[in-house]
Amino acid sequence: MHQINIGMIGGGTVGSGVFHHLQNNGALMESRLGLKLSLPKIAVKSLDKSRAYNIPKSLMTTDWASVVNDPNIHLIIELVGGTTLAKTMVVSALKLGKPVITANKALISAHGEELFALAQRYGTNLYYEASVAGGIPIIKVLREGFAGNRITHMYGIVNGTCNYILTRMKHEGSDFQPTLQDAQKLGYAEADPTLDVDGFDAAHKIGILASLAHGFWVKPGQIHVEGIRPVTKTDIEFANKLGYTIKLLGIVKLIEGATSARKSKSVNRKSIQVSVCPTLVPNTHVLASVNQVFNAVFVRGDAVGDTLFYGRGAGKDATASAVLSDVADAALDLKYGLKQRVAPFVAFEKNGVVLPVDEMVSRYYLRLSVMDRPGTLAKVSAILAASKIGISSVIQPEGHEGDTVPLILMMHTAPYAAMKKALVKISKLPVVKTAPVMFRVENFE
Numbered sequence: 001m002h003q004i005n006i007g008m009i010g011g012g013t014v015g016s017g018v019f020h021h022l023q024n025n026g027a028l029m030e031s032r033l034g035l036k037l038s039l040p041k042i043a044v045k046s047l048d049k050s051r052a053y054n055i056p057k058s059l060m061t062t063d064w065a066s067v068v069n070d071p072n073i074h075l076i077i078e079l080v081g082g083t084t085l086a087k088t089m090v091v092s093a094l095k096l097g098k099p100v101i102t103a104n105k106a107l108i109s110a111h112g113e114e115l116f117a118l119a120q121r122y123g124t125n126l127y128y129e130a131s132v133a134g135g136i137p138i139i140k141v142l143r144e145g146f147a148g149n150r151i152t153h154m155y156g157i158v159n160g161t162c163n164y165i166l167t168r169m170k171h172e173g174s175d176f177q178p179t180l181q182d183a184q185k186l187g188y189a190e191a192d193p194t195l196d197v198d199g200f201d202a203a204h205k206i207g208i209l210a211s212l213a214h215g216f217w218v219k220p221g222q223i224h225v226e227g228i229r230p231v232t233k234t235d236i237e238f239a240n241k242l243g244y245t246i247k248l249l250g251i252v253k254l255i256e257g258a259t260s261a262r263k264s265k266s267v268n269r270k271s272i273q274v275s276v277c278p279t280l281v282p283n284t285h286v287l288a289s290v291n292q293v294f295n296a297v298f299v300r301g302d303a304v305g306d307t308l309f310y311g312r313g314a315g316k317d318a319t320a321s322a323v324l325s326d327v328a329d330a331a332l333d334l335k336y337g338l339k340q341r342v343a344p345f346v347a348f349e350k351n352g353v354v355l356p357v358d359e360m361v362s363r364y365y366l367r368l369s370v371m372d373r374p375g376t377l378a379k380v381s382a383i384l385a386a387s388k389i390g391i392s393s394v395i396q397p398e399g400h401e402g403d404t405v406p407l408i409l410m411m412h413t414a415p416y417a418a419m420k421k422a423l424v425k426i427s428k429l430p431v432v433k434t435a436p437v438m439f440r441v442e443n444f445e
């Protein structure tokens with residue numbers, strides 16, 4: 001029987017999960033795939049560290065290159081993280097013609113195009129199912145399941161750490177910092193958790209999904225990113241009173257007739273909007289009920305209509321499941337000698353453009369901290385009216401202690417640029433005491 005020998009680099013949260021579930025389900029996978037799977041070598045940084053699932057010392061080495069270069073190893077799994085050493089590891093394996101599996105969304109987001117091209121040049125493949133939305137097989141869905149669709153909208157709760165924090169802030173009144181520490185203990189957060197809470201990890205993921213769906217590589221710098229640090233319990237409470245839940249939402253929209261595309265010489269430009277921001281989601285929408293570490297990706301295709309994919313978005317077990325699905329694909333490709341049965345990414349769109357954030361038209365939630373004085377609301381609304389921005393509702397709670405009071409405004413749709421300009425003027429009003437806080441409101445139309 002065909003045997004695939006796997007070399008893994010990284011035995012931390014995800015790596016130890018892969019080891020454990022391959023132990024548990026390896027025989028099942030072997031009977032499904034009709035081949036034998038073996039994991040004889042695992043490279044780590046420290047042999048003495050305690051791990052979420054125990055890995056026998058006899059399998060471990062601190063010399064990753066000896067794993068990649070071992071002629072008996074057919075397939076490499078990279079579970080180290082980061083974009084420097086991990087890139088060297090992946091490049092070394094691809095140059096030897098060895099297929100690579102990675103869960104590293106930062107790496108794919110930053111260097112995906114280059115690595116996919118390298119894989120092609122060396123007649124092998126790069127698999128990255130675990131890089132987006134943990135256990136949800138969303139890469140396969142977009143690459144294969146929706147091949148016959150034009151994707152018009154994607155909405156994703158794609159960072160488990162942020163969703164865990166926002167859920168506990170809403171349901172338990174928890175504070176941000178200790179809840180982030182809990183997420184770290186549970187193995188959800190990145191080694192550098194600012195990647196999670198400042199929205200960059202979600203941006204890496206939503207950029208990968210946007211690239212796959214629209215056929216041109218969306219670079220991290222082209223994505224408008226805001227994280228969850230500005231979200232307070234006050235915002236969560238007021239959003240709820242207005243019928244909304246705050247989620248860190250990645251949004252990809254196909255925009256017909258965008259201004260910058262019209263201005264450009266090329267008439268047939270495909271324009272998309274890609275962003276990650278704290279967003280008010282109506283409580284009646286299914287995404288408002290995606291809680292804790294769970295992720296969900298909502299995809300609207302012109303043929304299929306609305307679809308939703310839900311599952312655990314982080315942690316050792318769910319992520320291991322996604323890595324093992326790539327192991328199955330890679331093992332079958334090796335068994336049958338298929339170099340690129342399904343290309344990791346196909347650049348089918350030559351005229352794609354990511355719209356500048358200023359053109360993003362949306363509804364907005366605005367929280368101001370103002371002096372509790374007659375005429376304050378009139379001053380704020382005069383600035384908004386002069387910017388042609390309509391207010392749809394206002395809350396100014398009674399019975400607040402101190403001189404200032406929160407003023408919450410919900411806006412009708414407005415371009416981001418107009419909102420930003422108006423906010424600069426509003427923040428200069430003497431009655432406005434702290435920097436305004438603005439979040440997007442999404443109605444999924």
Ligand code: NDP
Nearest residue numbers: 010011012013014043044045046079080081103104314315
């Ligand atoms: P960990 O920090 O838990 O694991 C990293 C592993 O890399 C450790 O085992 C570490 O060794 C090893 N390592 C570091 N440097 C070297 C080196 N020079 N040589 C060999 N091994 C080395 O990270 P995670 O498991 O959480 O994440 C791994 C990847 O998976 C990242 O790209 C992350 O973004 C991604 N990911 C993580 C998810 C999660 O829920 N945690 C979910 C989806 C993707 P040692 O153990 O000895 O320190």
Ligand code: HSE
Nearest residue numbers: 159160161189190314
């Ligand atoms: N830190 C990431 C998250 C891990 O919290 O979603 C999964 O990619």
